[in-house]
Structures are given as C-alpha cells and as structure tokens.
Amino acid sequence: MLALIPLIPFGGFLVNAFLGKRLPKSVSGGLATLLMVISFIIAVTQVSALMGMTPENRQINQTLFTWITAGDFTLDVAFRLDALSAVMILVITGIGSLIHLYSTSYMHEETDAEFARFFSYLNLFCFFMLMLVLGSNVLVMFVGWEGVGLCSYLLIGYYYEKKSASDAANKAFIVNRVGDFAFILGALLLVVTFHSLDFTTIALAVKEMPKEVTFGTLSLITLLMFIGATGKSAQIPLYVWLPDAMEGPTPVSALIHAATMVTAGVYMIGRNAMLFEHAPITLTIVAIIGASTALFAGTIGLVQNDIKRVLAYSTVSQLGYMFLAMGMGAFGAGIFHLYTHAFFKACLFLGSGAVIHSLHGEQDIRKMGGLKKHIPVTYWTFLIASVAIAGVPGLAGFFSKDEILFETFAHGHQILWGMGILTSLLTATYMFRLVHLTFHGEERFHEVVAAHGHAAHDAPAHAAPDSHAAPDSHAAPDSHAAPDSHAAPRHSTHSTHLHDAPWPMATALIVLALGSILAGYVGIPHALGGHNALGAWLEPAFNATNCGQPMTTGDLAGIAIENCAPGEGGEPAENAGLELTLMVVSSLVALAGIGLATFLWLKNKQIPERMAQQYSGIHQLLLNKYYVDEVYDATIVQPIKVVSTEGLWRGFDVKLVDGAVNGAGYFVSGVSVVLRLLQNGSVKTYAASMFAGAVAVLAYYMWR
C-alpha cells in the first residue's frame, strides 16, 4: 500500500511520456492530476493508520525487494512511513495535486505533445520526491534525491529552445552535482562506519555513542551530507542555481523550487536528526550557514524587480531559516516551518503565475501596479500568503518562524537570533514591496497589455482563460467573454481589462491561501496555551524512539527526557515568558516591515529611488546579487574552462590521446615504407629469398 503512493504518479509519467502525444490536453492533464489526488488519498489513509498507532511504534514499513547483497551488507528497496515522512508525503501529494490542477490551466496554450511532456515530468518528479521521503535507507533516498534533481533539470529547461532556460537548467544540474558528490561521500562513510544505510539502524547505533566534541567521523559524515543539502536546498555557497531556476514554468517554481524539492535538504537533516545531534560542530555550521543565507538572500530580495526572482530569493531566505532551526537541534521547528512555508510559498508562486498569466508573460514588477481591482482572487490570495510569510500573528508563518527564533534565542545564540529577526524584517519589507508594486498604486501595465493584445495567439505563457472557464465559474468574475467563440472577442477584451485566474488556478490559490492561514494551528506553542501538536508528533521520529522495537513506557520516557531539546521538555513556565516576549518582538518587527514597505513603496515612492541613487554602490551590489555569479564565474567556471580547453582538450586529448592513436598509424605507415620494398613484384626475388630461407633453416639444423 505504501509503495502505491509513489508508484501511482509514476504510472502517470509512463502514460504521458509514451502516449501523451496522442492524448488531448484534457486527458493527459486530467489523468496526471487525478493520479496525484489518488496518491494524496492513499497518503491520507496511510497517515491516519499511522495516527492510530501508539507513538513508540508509529511506523509502517514495506520492503519491496533486496537490492544489494555483499558479504554481511544487505540493502533493501524499502519504504518507511513515520511521523516525519507522514508530514512530507501529505505536503508533496496535497500541494502537488493542487499544483497539477493549477497547471492544467496555466499550461493550456501548449500543444498536446508539449502539454503531456510537462505533465509527465511533473508526475515523474512527484514519484522521485515521494521515493526520497519514503525511502528507509540512504540509498533509496539518494535515488529519489538524484531523481528530483533530474526532473528539476528537465522542468527548468522545459522551454528548451530558450537559451537562458537551458543554461539555467544546466546550472542547476551542475551546481547540484557538487552537493551530490559530497552526499555520496557521506553515504559511503556511513557504510564504512555503521555497516548499514538504514536510517533507524544508524540512529540507534549513534545513540549509543557519545557526542563528538572534536571534529571526528560523525562530524565529517554530517558535514558531507550537509554540503549535499546546501546544493539541493540552495544554501550558501551553492544557492546560485535557485534564482536562475525561475526560467521554468511558474507551477514548477511553486512545486519544485519552493514547496518540495528544495526542502529535501532540511528533511534529510531531520531524517538523520540523531546523527546530526551527535555532531555539534556540524550543527553549529548548519546554523551559521542557515542564518547567513537567510539574511543574505533577504537583502538581495529587497531590490530585485522580477516578481519570480523576489520570490526565489525569499525561498532561499526561508530555507535558511529552516537550516537555522535544524542547526539549533530544533528539528521539529525546522520541519514545522518547512510545512507552513510549503503552503504560503506555493500560494505566492502560483499567485505570481496568475499575475504573469494575466499580463501575458510580463514578469517585471515595475510594469505592474494597481492590479488589485482587476484580478481580485489573485490579489487576495497573494496578500494572505504575503501576510503569512511576513509573520503577522495568527497566520501560518508566524507560528513556525517564531518557534525557530525562540529556539535560537533559548539556545543562547543571540547573534544568530539577531540575524533571524533582521531577516524577518527584510522578509516583511520585500514581500510588501512586491505586493504594493504589483497590486497597489498606479497602473503601469497598459503598455504591456496593449502590446500583447493583438499577439495573444503567439504568447507562449498566456493561457486562454475564456476557452475553458465554466459558465458558472465563481473564480473568474471578470472573464465573462463568450465561452463558445473565444477567438474574436478575446482580442477586443484584452486591451480593456485583464482576466483573473480561471477556476483550476483559482481553486489552487484559494486552498493554498486557506492553508497559509490555518496550517500553523497544528503547532501552537505552549506559551500560547497550545500543545505544539506537530512538535510532539515529530519528536519520536527525531529521537529514534519509534524503532519498531518493543519498549516499555519507562524506557521511552527516560529517552525522551534525555534527548529532549531544551524548551520543549524543560521548565515551560519560565520559558513561556521569554517566548511571549520574543513573539511580541518579532510580531512588531513584522508589522514594522510591512509599515516600512507601505511607507516607501506606496506612499513615498521617491524615497527608495532617491536612496537607490544616493547609495548607488550598495544598490548596484544588491541588484547584481553581490556579484556572486560573477565571482563564481571568475574563480571556478573560467579556470575550469581554461584547464579544460588548454589542458585537457588541447593538451591531454589532442596531444596525448590523439597523439597516441595517430602515432600508432604513422609508425605503421612509416615502417611499411621500408617493408614494402621487399614486395617488388619480381618472381625471381621471391624465389631467391625463399631459397635463402631454406638454406638458412638447413644451415641452422646442420650446425646446431
């Protein structure tokens, strides 16, 4: 049953990949979406079965077959559902279904074959992602890990005829290779150290070991695995691919580059929580990298002008938060933020997709503005998600972000907490800069719309909302142009007003917006009178107490207390006061950020412009993303290129390899110039040499 969750999307991939060309769009898109929904339903049944179990053996295992047997080392292709992977599969299949639904409308302008290709990739991605989170050992996880990387590559390069898109795809793939290489090394070191790759086995073995105070094997393993995570989850120094990955279609950005794949690194650390907990040095590095990335990406996000790029840097920044939490050993908080982030960030990306779609492919927020009254559904959902990510009390982002900041502060890392709170301010500011520039203020989009109005048929990113909007569509009040004859009236309406999201897109947006409001309520902290249900639910997964072995409750309690992070088990009364204070601080910071953005980009638009001119150095630095791409190009890409062309190509390959091959040829032909003098065609010479040979042989035998 468990294996069906990934295998059903895989079936969708097979159908769309091999038959997609012959299927109409409604069938290929509908099938892909339906299969994801089925997968979601199965996931829900499995998770509810999991909920029915007692916490200490809350685990569902399914072994498909034995993959590798070598000596005493065996490795199964096995799936395991526990508290942690339960959260992940719900996010993947649930948000995945919504994004599939959204895509059926968003990609509607594509031809049948391209449409099916898109959905086959999307389904394949879900298959690998589910494999990643359900795998019960490192290698199965790694198969998923590489698989999602492949799908990410395919989907970023979906518009492969566009040079920038295929470049971005290559960049994503190659940058990830660096991380994946480290991940493989980490996995190999795990095999050497523990003779096993099964997560539970490793966790139980590690549990017996003391914490590593100096840099040792565990630190090295975890550090290597974390480098893998920096690649997949876009952290410093390997984050550079994610902003470029926005070349892919917007639903892809929402699914892969916001909600699921990029969180794989966070999940991986959560999965190996016991391992990381025993390597405090690595955890400190994780926390520092996380906090730095959060702040660094936040500052870049402040000045970008491409709606999707702002969101991309925001994603990098939020992932930094998650790693900060992981580095604090507050794994529950990190996964909590992962889970809430999936809702509001997917909603933001899908909302940006709806904006881009209504503006026929325009992504520059300087050419938007005042869209609020034209596309109300998109506006309201986008606003809700922005409020959620900003950390305004009551919405999803508030609970998870505050838990992270509280854990950071409670662990005594005031500097990291300061970076976190500063990032929180930046988050609120750049999100509301985005909201104001896109939806409020004066309308700057008329040129764009007019330019596209008559070329609508050629615009690739523009779906045809009228052609499939149901007559009773509640979601698209503006799109009431005649549903039957969509070609002619569409041209005339374009120049006058914009279309809001058609119903499949609107449905996804509304559900995700509701999620952005409600998702946080599974983890209400103790300080606010809640029970932090999610944290409690996840706790056994991190402490490896649910190893499927019979345990007495006494043992369990002992372990739980022993391994409990401070703040969760320890004095709740004293911490509650601190937590409440911190909450008030971060709420004020969030509101201040929103206020600042409103002041600067809605009320006094000349101030940011003047600031940009006055501090043009800093502005240019941020606008050019700290020139990191240029630095990487100069220090890594160019040297590799030079070594490859001059050293490996012109030196090794041309001179040595080709030299050896051609040399063998020249040698043979050179020798044969001499040798062929013997074959002169004269019968008498042949006879003479034969005679001489016979004489020589005889002479040899006679005088031997």
Place this chain on the structure above:
Amino acid sequence: MPIGYYLVLSGLLFSIGAAGVFLRKNLITLLLSVEIMLNAVNLTFVAFGRQLGTNDGQIITFFVMTVAAAEAAVGLALVIGLFRHRESLNPEAFTTLKW
C-alpha cells in the same frame, strides 16, 4: 660405388639448376632449370633407395616425374599466355603484382 659420389653429383646439378633460376632472364630457361633441380633431387632419392635396399626412393621418383611433367605443361602454357601479353619472356617484365 659409395653414396658420396651420387650426392656430390646431385648437389652440383641442384646448384646449376638454382643458379639458372636466379641468373637466367628467360622464362623457358627458368623452367628448364627447375627441371634440372628436380632431377637432382630424383638422383638423391634413387641413390638412397639403392643404398638402403628399398624401392621407396624409386617410387617417389616416379611421383616427382609425373608432377614435373604436369608442371612443365602448365608452366609452358603460362609462359605462352604471358608472352601474348607482353611480347617478352624476361621475368623482370612481369612485376605489376605488388603493392
């Protein structure tokens, strides 16, 4: 008569034949020289046959003579064919069969 005489004569004949093959520039003379070499060998066979008191040497000689006859027939036919091509009997005129 000791066998040494026969062998010396045979050796002389063979050398004459070989020298003829290598030195003469006429295809027909070449064939004749080959015949002389064959006959030198025949002489050796017969001499040894007699020395050892068996008939084997004589039997092999008959084989050699038949083969030599066939060889002469084929060889002469080839010589005629070659002559029709090149109007020459010099073996050095026929050196096109090479690289």
